[in-house]
Amino acid sequence: MGLLVDGTWTDAWYDTKNNGGKFVRAASQFRNWITPDGSAGPSGGDGFQAQSGRYHLYVSYACPWAHRTLIFRSLKGLEPHISISAVHPEMLGDGWTFQTDTDGATGDTLYQKEFAHQIYTRADPAYSGRVTVPILWDKERNTIVSNESAEIIRMFNSAFDAVTGNTTDYWPENDRNAIEDVNMRIYDTFNNGVYKCGFATSQAAYDTAIGPLFDTLDWLEERLSHTRYLMGARLTEADWRLFTTLIRFDPVYHLHFKCNRKRLIDYPNLWAYTRDLFQHSGGAQTVNFAHIVRHYHFSHDTINPYRIIPINPDLDHWAPHHRG
Numbered sequence: 001m002g003l004l005v006d007g008t009w010t011d012a013w014y015d016t017k018n019n020g021g022k023f024v025r026a027a028s029q030f031r032n033w034i035t036p037d038g039s040a041g042p043s044g045g046d047g048f049q050a051q052s053g054r055y056h057l058y059v060s061y062a063c064p065w066a067h068r069t070l071i072f073r074s075l076k077g078l079e080p081h082i083s084i085s086a087v088h089p090e091m092l093g094d095g096w097t098f099q100t101d102t103d104g105a106t107g108d109t110l111y112q113k114e115f116a117h118q119i120y121t122r123a124d125p126a127y128s129g130r131v132t133v134p135i136l137w138d139k140e141r142n143t144i145v146s147n148e149s150a151e152i153i154r155m156f157n158s159a160f161d162a163v164t165g166n167t168t169d170y171w172p173e174n175d176r177n178a179i180e181d182v183n184m185r186i187y188d189t190f191n192n193g194v195y196k197c198g199f200a201t202s203q204a205a206y207d208t209a210i211g212p213l214f215d216t217l218d219w220l221e222e223r224l225s226h227t228r229y230l231m232g233a234r235l236t237e238a239d240w241r242l243f244t245t246l247i248r249f250d251p252v253y254h255l256h257f258k259c260n261r262k263r264l265i266d267y268p269n270l271w272a273y274t275r276d277l278f279q280h281s282g283g284a285q286t287v288n289f290a291h292i293v294r295h296y297h298f299s300h301d302t303i304n305p306y307r308i309i310p311i312n313p314d315l316d317h318w319a320p321h322h323r324g
């Protein structure tokens with residue numbers, strides 16, 4: 001685990017000392033948008049036109065943020081148009097690596113680099129900051145388009161529609177405000193909330209995060225007792241953003257990140273909803289439990305220094321969900 005400082009790799013754990021033991025996630029720095037005609041998006045520069053074969057996605061199968069982008073690549077039929085490389089699940093002193101000694105770890109299929117930080121310095125030799133996945137790479141301009149998953153999924157949702165002919169919309173105009181409200185609560189207390197609990201280095205920081213996390217799960221359990229999806233009958237990005245944290249909850253977050261007041265399977269609606277999404281196209285084929293379990297238990301020295309992988313419950317994600 002480390003970061004780049006003026007383009008030089010430096011091995012360092014998250015600094016929580018200045019925040020009373022709280023984990024504070026840094027903002028992503030590459031914020032360009034791919035658009036149908038290459039005009040600029042809501043942030044960054046122009047010149048990133050949606051074209052088949054031009055872009056490459058670096059992911060970790062373990063990472064919930066990268067997982068979102070894999071789901072949207074699948075939902076929107078982008079597999080033939082956007083190539084991928086998947087990092088090795090163990091993120092140690094060198095950060096994410098392109099070692100290939102584990103099933104599913106592809107190596108850097110574009111440039112045959114060893115480390116993900118070399119992709120960042122290829123885009124910006126003086127980059128300072130964390131080296132995170134996902135990374136959306138432009139092969140033509142030789143740079144990073146975006147390293148912000150929330151924005152990458154919105155690009156995938158619509159920018160390539162003319163290329164693929166797939167016009168299914170997971171961010172429908174009429175529901176955007178409602179989606180934003182739900183996203184904000186789920187991001188703050190759950191998607192990022194599990195990390196706030198797990199990476200807390202003071203009791204107070206943990207206590208501040210854990211209450212709202214389970215309040216959100218109780219709220220979701222109630223909401224999903226009335227409707228199939230978060231926005232009603234229609235599946236939207238809000239569901240997929242929630243899914244990537246739910247699917248990791250019992251195997252990882254419950255124990256490893258101390259989110260253990262309840263398990264996912266203790267919430268009948270949420271658990272059935274998770275299975276519903278898992279069984280949907282874009283679900284199961286983007287989930288790699290081996291990478292998920294290995295990554296978290298191996299990569300966080302301060303939490304699990306002996307890298308012992310717990311036995312974990314047997315979960316049947318293929319059991320009928322009865323939410324049709």
Ligand SMILES: N[C@@H](CCC(=O)N[C@@H](CS)C(=O)NCC(=O)O)C(=O)O
Binds near residue numbers: 002063065066134150
């Ligand atoms: N805001 C980013 C966050 C991505 C992120 O934090 N990814 C984690 C993996 S789950 C990572 O690469 N962490 C490496 C680090 O923080 O050094 C996004 O949503 O795209």
